[in-house]
Amino acid sequence: MTILFAIIIICVLLTIGVSVPLAFGGVLILLAYSGGYDPSGFFATGHWKMNSVILLAIPLFIMAGDIMQRGKIAKPIVEIAELLFGHLRGGLSAASVIASGMFGAISGSGAATLTCIGSIIMPHLRKARYPDGISGAIVISASPLGLLIPPSGAQLLYAWVGQLSVLRCFLATVIPGVILMVMLIIVNFVILRKDTNILTTKVPDRFFRAFAGKTAIATPAILMPMIILGGIYGGIMTPTEAAGVAVIYAIPIGFLVYRGLTFSIFYESLKQSSITIGVVMVMIFTVLIASRFLIFEDIPGMAEDLIYSISDNPIMIFLMLNLVMLLIGMLMDDISGIILSASLLLPIAQGAGMDPIHFAAVLGVNLGMGNITPPTAPLLYLGAQVTGVPVRKLIWPTLIFIVFAWLPTLMITTFFPQIALWLPNMMFGSLQN
């Protein structure tokens, strides 16, 4: 009964708009007064759980993302993508998908990707007479690529909660991320193929020269993910250290190379980063405590019983898990969704025969999709602000991208484990061996 009330409380509080940490605070209050737990131990538990150096990668990624966003590091990346695809009808919006994937590899955050790429490419899309709703929707639909293309703060958190290899989890989402990019581009071209209003750019006479020039300008930005990923995969740095080095690298690049940073902008970046970090980390704090006590109440066991009472067919179980994760993604942000899903659903997925690294990819795609699916859809609402397109104009085109690009990617990732496992197994060998 306590569990049922906990689920009702969390759904109601989140739907009416109570902030995520306090919605989980509400669950803790319920657990304290009906579950018989001593509340004086709740926060000490939270302190113990969060007293971890690995978790510090998340604030560092947030900081790096904010500095890069203000340092105008995304501009040369957008220009390269525009040069490659701008001459095709629908090419400019396809370029935003490519740029989001590339910037995702730098920032590791969906929100930073959306703010950077969206604010730069939207004026170009308007100038080329792309329809507002579709332009905004493609930028928004591509922004969760920041969660899938490594490094990703969300995958790091999943690996930490599930006690798994961070490197394997990072690699598990690469191919699903690439598949998603391809799907989004295809759907984009199909939607825009008959729109004769769209203006296209000319291919420069000396294409390779122009390409080489733009690539040279973008090189310091492109080096960033190489430093981070090379450092991590080369065994030189831990993910947290790599995130710290990324911040230190981004500062002179933002100040001296792309000149987006001034001292006042840098101060503002630190201030805004600290607010985002505080909001995210306190959310992690309350979600960690709540998920721990929900595990004590045997939510995973009950959910398993419920799922197996409907069907014991693994395909049906995976579909039901996807549905639950999608609902979690629709109700809360990716970070709290990751903690909750990793704590509560991973045992069920493993019970049904899913590899935990495979689950990382399925979870990443689900929560990315949840982030752009109402009611919570933080990236959809942020996207409306960034692109200046009203939410009502964005919802339908976004749903088209969800149904024809995100859902197929999710199904492929769920039912073809090799899509997620091939790269980690190739790099580090199969765990079964």
Added chain:
Amino acid sequence: MLLIENNLPLWMVRLVRFLVHVKSILVVITLPILPITFFFVVIFRYILERDLFAYEEWLLPICFWIFFLGSALGTYYDKQINADLLDTLTNNPTLLWLRKLTIQIIELSITLILVYWAWLMIADEIAAYPNWKTTIALKIPFIYPRLGIFIGFAFMGFYSALYVFLMLRAGPHRYAEALKSVQEAKSSSLEVAK
């Protein structure tokens, strides 16, 4: 903070702004410690071939203060993560005000209970003196990061209470006007960014 102008006595406005300013300065000064530390961890390991001894024991307490003061600032600036769906469904100022007020009251009630629990944790620590739980190498008492948790939640409670007071005092129409001016400021700052 929305509605703070003209709805509070001047001394109170100044006090609130001063507290926010102090917190902002504190987090801005301390936040760079994080990347600098990890940068030096790498430098120490590969260039000086040494370990930065037990750095996590002093770094993590600082981080807890940053997290919880940052979250308090998040409450002040209304930046906690939540669903804004209902706001997009209506333009009726009374409904918007009522919805926000209800949320603020719920959030205040929850936060006050969390503040009390945080206090229970601190009280346990104080009662344990001089046998405080400490870190292994540097013997830093756990009460330091935990105090950050308590103070962070206390400020979140204070700002939530302030919001409830301001919402009640302003009423639906002044709230709608303030909201409109914030949205206009937001879109013009995005235009500038573009």
